[in-house]
Amino acid sequence: MREAAVAGVGYTGFSRASGRPVLDLAAEAAIAACEDAGLPVREVDGIASHMVGSDSENAQALATALALPGLRVVLDLNQAGHAPCNLLAHAAAAVSAGLAEHIVIFRALNGRSGPKVGSARFPGRGGQFRYPIGYDAYPMYIAMWARRHLHETGQDVRDLAAVAVAHRAYAVRNERAVRRTPLDLDGYFASPLVADPFRVADCTPEVDGACALLVTGLDRARDLRRPPARIAAAAYRAGPRPGLDIGDHVLTDDYTRNFTDLLRDELFGRAGVTPADVDVACLYDCFTSAVLMSLEGLGLCERGAAGDLVRSGRLPVNPHGGLLGEGYLHGMNTLAEAVLQVQGRSGDRQAARHDVAVVTSGALMDGSAAVLTTDR
Amino acid sequence: MLDTPTTAPGPPGAGTDDDSAPFWAALREERVELQRCTDCARLRFPPMGRCPWCASAGQVREDVDARGSVYSWIVVHRAFRPEFAADVPYVVATVDLDAGPRVAVRLDRPDGVDFGARVAPVFHDHGAWTELRMVLGA
Numbered sequence: 454m455r456e457a458a459v460a461g462v463g464y465t466g467f468s469r470a471s472g473r474p475v476l477d478l479a480a481e482a483a484i485a486a487c488e489d490a491g492l493p494v495r496e497v498d499g500i501a502s503h504m505v506g507s508d509s510e511n512a513q514a515l516a517t518a519l520a521l522p523g524l525r526v527v528l529d530l531n532q533a534g535h536a537p538c539n540l541l542a543h544a545a546a547a548v549s550a551g552l553a554e555h556i557v558i559f560r561a562l563n564g565r566s567g568p569k570v571g572s573a574r575f576p577g578r579g580g581q582f583r584y585p586i587g588y589d590a591y592p593m594y595i596a597m598w599a600r601r602h603l604h605e606t607g608q609d610v611r612d613l614a615a616v617a618v619a620h621r622a623y624a625v626r627n628e629r630a631v632r633r634t635p636l637d638l639d640g641y642f643a644s645p646l647v648a649d650p651f652r653v654a655d656c657t658p659e660v661d662g663a664c665a666l667l668v669t670g671l672d673r674a675r676d677l678r679r680p681p682a683r684i685a686a687a688a689y690r691a692g693p694r695p696g697l698d699i700g701d702h703v704l705t706d707d708y709t710r711n712f713t714d715l716l717r718d719e720l721f722g723r724a725g726v727t728p729a730d731v732d733v734a735c736l737y738d739c740f741t742s743a744v745l746m747s748l749e750g751l752g753l754c755e756r757g758a759a760g761d762l763v764r765s766g767r768l769p770v771n772p773h774g775g776l777l778g779e780g781y782l783h784g785m786n787t788l789a790e791a792v793l794q795v796q797g798r799s800g801d802r803q804a805a806r807h808d809v810a811v812v813t814s815g816a817l818m819d820g821s822a823a824v825l826t827t828d829r
Numbered sequence: 830m831l832d833t834p835t836t837a838p839g840p841p842g843a844g845t846d847d848d849s850a851p852f853w854a855a856l857r858e859e860r861v862e863l864q865r866c867t868d869c870a871r872l873r874f875p876p877m878g879r880c881p882w883c884a885s886a887g888q889v890r891e892d893v894d895a896r897g898s899v900y901s902w903i904v905v906h907r908a909f910r911p912e913f914a915a916d917v918p919y920v921v922a923t924v925d926l927d928a929g930p931r932v933a934v935r936l937d938r939p940d941g942v943d944f945g946a947r948v949a950p951v952f953h954d955h956g957a958w959t960e961l962r963m964v965l966g967a
Contacts, residue, residue: 572909578846582875585840586935586960587913588921593903597923597933601901604944649904649918694881703874703923703931704881708901 456671457545458681459825461490462789463665467631467780470566471661476510479561480518482663486557490667491678494519497667499526499556501544503536503783505570505699508562515559526553533570533699534739534783535689536560537814538821541788542687544668554669560785561663569659570783577698592656592740594700595816596648598708599742603650605709608745610650612760614641616741617654619763620771624778626802631658631780655741660780664789671828682795682825685724685809690716691819705818711743712820713750713813721752724824726809728752733804734768735791735812737784738775743816751811751822769794769804784814788823795825840958848876851890856959859952861895863930864888874930895950896967897926902942924948924963935962 463485465471465478479502487494497519500512512527526547530536537560544556564570572590574580583589603609618641624630636654644654674681690712694704702708721727728751736747745759748770754762763770773779773790780786791810793799808829813822839845839853848864855862863872866880867887879886902922908914920939925931936942937951942965949967953960 578844578849578877579875581839581843581845581849583933585843585958586921586933586962587905587908587910587916587919588933588935589913590909593905593921596903597901597921600903601944604901646904646906649906651903697875697877701875703933706931708923 455549457548457668457684458671458674458828459666459684459792460492460669460674460677460681461486461667461679462792463487463489464629464786464789465663467629467660467662467782468565469661471563475561475563476514476518478661478663479510479515479559479665482561482665483515483519483557483559486665486667489679492555492667495522497521497555497557498524499544499547499553500524501526501528501540501556501558503530503532503540503560504562505531505533505573506568506576508564508568508570510561526556534737535815535820537784537788538687538812538823539689539814541666541668541684541823542689542821545684545687548668548670554673556668557665558668559663559665560783563661564659564781565661567661571659575698575700577701579697579701583700590648591700592651593648594702595740595742596651598817599740600650601708602742602746606749606757608757608760612745613650613655613741614638615760615763616738616744617641617777619766620738620775620777623772623802624774627774627779630774630778631660632774632778651740657739657776657781660782662780662782664782664785666785666789666792675828680796681828682792683828685726685824685826686720687821687823688716688720688723689819689821695819702818711746711750711817712815713747713822716822717751720822720824724826726824726826730809731768731811732806732808733772733791733794733810734770735787735794735810736771737787737813737815737820738771738777739781739816741777744770744775746816747813772799772802772804788812788814791825795827838958848878852876853958855892856952856961859959860892861950861961862890863893863928864890872929874932893926893928895926895961897924897948899942899944899946899948900925900931902936922948922963932961935960937962937964939965941965
């Protein structure tokens with residue numbers, strides 16, 4: 454089976470108000486990813502995207518904007534932040550199966566100046582029980598899980614604080630980050646409460662921008678400009694009764710374990726590595742608690758020890774400052790950072806060892822994850 | 830009552846559907862009515878046409894005692910919609926009903942809320958629809 458790799462990444466700047474149509478942002482990031490890899494844009498024959506409702510442009514539109522001569526794979530996932538590693542899984546499978554040669558996966562949105570997903574009302578049948586009572590924003594749902602998770606694992610808000618502080622320290626060194634003011638514990642606890650236990654400092658800032666990755670065959674990537682980031686494994690997983698929409702979680706029994714608990718063994722097994730092999734973790738952090746839950750779910754630490762792991766600094770977690778620092782590109786930028794880390798291109802935030810990176814997309818009952826490795 | 834289509838039982842604009850209409854209509858009468866699967870016998874919420882445990886379409890509806898225990902809760906300090914701005918801070922709890930299903934509801938008089946706290950239903954009349962809330966102490 455032909456192996457797949459990420460050959461390049463592309464970004465627009467992240468801002469509060471891009472002043473540009475989303476399709477322009479998407480095209481800029483896609484072209485940047487191809488240029489990064491050294492691949493002529495016209496060779497792209499697959500596009501995969503994700504969105505929330507209608508906050509982005511579909512793959513067909515981007516193909517038109519890029520003047521592509523033809524498309525062999527298109528995929529539009531209406532799956533919010535659960536999607537990036539899932540798109541990567543599908544792109545890798547498509548390349549391996551010969552459905553396409555070069556696939557751009559992207560996320561583009563005016564997430565700050567346009568529709569805000571944090572308070573968006575998602576289509577689906579679960580909303581009628583949440584929205585009319587003021588249980589109507591994503592930070593609330595994740596906060597609901599966070600309180601129970603902290604309680605059952607013997608952690609508390611100081612562990613949320615540890616995530617916010619550590620991520621900000623990374624973000625200070627990342628020129629792309631939108632939150633670069635240093636943050637200490639006092640600053641964290643001075644941050645206003647939004648949905649207790651969450652404060653503003655626990656929540657990712659919504660931004661305008663785009664991010665794209667170029668996925669191709671590992672053999673082809675070796676001939677391109679950048680060292681390949683080999684896609685060792687990628688997987689999506691939902692457990693039973695994942696709900697009627699992306700905010701519906703009352704059918705989930707256990708708020709202390711997220712999807713990473715379900716896919717850990719398969720993901721690392723297929724990648725041929727163990728959690729102990731992970732050099733850098735790029736974990737979806739729409740809110741601080743998701744990092745704690747995913748560190749534990751992936752087996753990167755014992756249950757209840759995630760806050761201690763973050764404080765110890767033993768494992769680089771979100772060296773870009775995470776979505777908390779860099780801004781909410783719904784985790785496509787988290788996947789892109791993992792690529793840069795594996796490629797050894799993250800500058801002064803580069804992890805010293807970077808042979809194996811694990812990435813997650815999603816925070817609660819369902820989501821996706823990937824293992825990227827150097828070409829060894 | 831359910832046969833009277835002019836009476837919209839649920840919250841306006843909330844996307845009520847054929848499966849949920851009886852639930853909302855029962856709340857108007859200060860009852861909590863849930864579906865029970867006739868194959869695996871589980872009560873379920875939210876209302877839907879098939880059982881999410883066994884996929885059976887067989888169901889009956891029955892009144893349940895909506896007392897329960899708090900599983901988790903949040904305190905909303907920032908309203909995300911103007912209609913809730915006057916309510917902050919307010920508490921939303923996930924409550925495990927003694928009857929089985931979990932619901933997410935506003936908690937009235939929430940002082941002293943804790944994991945496992947006992948709660949009982951109260952029915953909050955909004956005029957056009959009735960909201961299921963809970964109060965501590967049951």
